[in-house]
Amino acid sequence: MVSDLLHHLDTHRPMGPDGIHPGVLRELAEVLTKPLSIISQQSWLTREVPVDWRLANMTAHLQEGLEGGSGELQACPSDLGAGKVVEQTILSAIIRHVQDNQAIRPSQHGFTKGRSCLTNLISFYNKVTHLVDEGKAVNVVYLDFSKAFDTISHSILLEKLAAHGLDRRMLCWVKNWLDGQAQRVVVNGVISSWQLVTSGVPQGSFLMSPCYSDY
Template identity: 55%
Template sequence: MGDFNHPDICWEGYTARHVQSRRFLQCIDYNFLTPVVEEPTRRGVLLDLVLTNKEGLVEDIKVGGSLGCSDHEKTEFRIVGSMCKTTSRTETLDFRKANFSLFKKLLGEIPWVRALEGRGAQESWTIFKYRFLQAQDRCTPKSKKSGKGSRRPAWLSRELLKKLKWKKEVYTEWKKGLTTWEDERNAVRVCRDEMRKAKASLELNLARDVKVNKKGFFKYIGGKRNRRENVGLLLNETGAMVTEDAEKVKLLNAFFASVFTAQASPQESQALEETEKVWTKEDFPLVEEDQVREQLSELDIRKSMGPDGMHPQVLRELADVIAGPLSIISERSWRTGEVPADWRKANVIPVFKKGKEEDPGNHRPVSLTSTPGKMMEGLVLGIISKHMEEKKAIRSSQHGFTKGKSCLTNLIAFYDGMTGWIDERRAVDVIYLDFSKAFDTVSHSILIDKLRKCGLEEWTRHRI
């Protein structure tokens, strides 16, 4: 099918004036093809064809309406045949319709201090999770999800749909001779302008709100990309192609695990060692209920939930009733170094970076972890950052992961130094280094040893 651009062909008599058009008709005959479009597709001439080699394969052919700026009319048809649909329909929790009033009541009636008394971090978490998920199933309705997503674009509003319907009605009237060509063209221009405005407005809003709605922004960008999101074929160590999903998982998991560095490298720590202090229980940083409540109230509801089944939207709504038990669990985990199993689990998504897509080494893991576990990490990070600032252990040249600094401040400081030396007519050589798998190959033992030498208390070091 397509625009074959042979306006001199008379399809009723199957004749043509030009040699090239007659050869085209011969090609159709030699390949046993049959044209099925009978109405003109551009200004009274049939240019756009649909050819088939099987009678009855194409039905319900409709010619009418324009698409975009094209002066050709649309050709719609239906292909008769069966296809194997593999779309799965799964049940998911619809948190937008959850009964949060009942949810708060069910969890608020539980005496958490007595329920968690004398229990460790893992056991306390298990009790809290069981009660939480039990109430969640009772208060949150389920909806079926097909995985196909909405076919309607995000910019296509109801008002715009009405105008598109009006354009179609004007076209039908023009085909019947009930209105003029100018009226039909005017309807096309109006709808085209409205569609452009709707798209521009949507993209402007997404760009404007990118700081608070990154998920929506990148979802829209991802929909514009012409590439699959799932993992394609992979090559194993022997060079054989892996096609089964289970084998792909094993192959990627083995590669991701091989990258991590378990042992320390022989380099010496540059941190100045402080005199080892004898720590007492009074030195332990307490996890206040207000701290946890503040963290819960600042959760981004657009984030996805981790493998523990607790969505950030639900945790934020229930901040007042779950801040207490979560503060108890977090403090016991911090004090004993015991990390609940759910906080150590992650849904790992392999994301292709660059190079050959079939090479497992060209994929990086993106982990989706437990939200309460990440909150606990935030509390630990706050204590470490405060301690390092008080000890002035972080140099002024450090820009990454430093509050108030960024890549921009790093570049400004770098260019200031380089241009200063160049102005002084000094020789300058710049060497750029990019460590492969830098985050995965960091030696944890070296980092913990540096924290010990900087005087960080033992509970936090043990927790790390």
């Protein structure tokens, strides 16, 4: 799995805090597969994540807004390195566990493989049309949580993961991964100081979606 992930790295992404460009990782995939597999296994067994792999460079991205080009600046991760490869190997184990234990409700469409906004709308309209055909009234309430990914409580997230049956080793690994997360902003070569991430799931992480879905 590590070999396949290395061979499919996006070489157009910039180098991360670990100082290794994705192009180098991809070019040396055959050589790096074994050592990265060993590091990944040791990380899993010791329940510790290398410090460098808990760091992220962020860039500002202008979201589409109202007429006139106004919008909101959103911080997005710009790097992709060895740490992300290990994240994906751990992610596969977590997703497999969640699916086997049916921890995600059937009504969940976001961040779920094989589902999307489109499948959500189809399911919604199907239920609404059935109710209307039966002569019943339908009231719809939409909720949007501002900065949802950034406000997740780490302690509550771990409690929910435990409630879904994640074993102690898996929980300890996720806790160690969340602890000590730090980010800095990089714009036109200018770099800010590091800031600790005390809440939320790191955006751009491969573990972001399943953790948010469980939350």
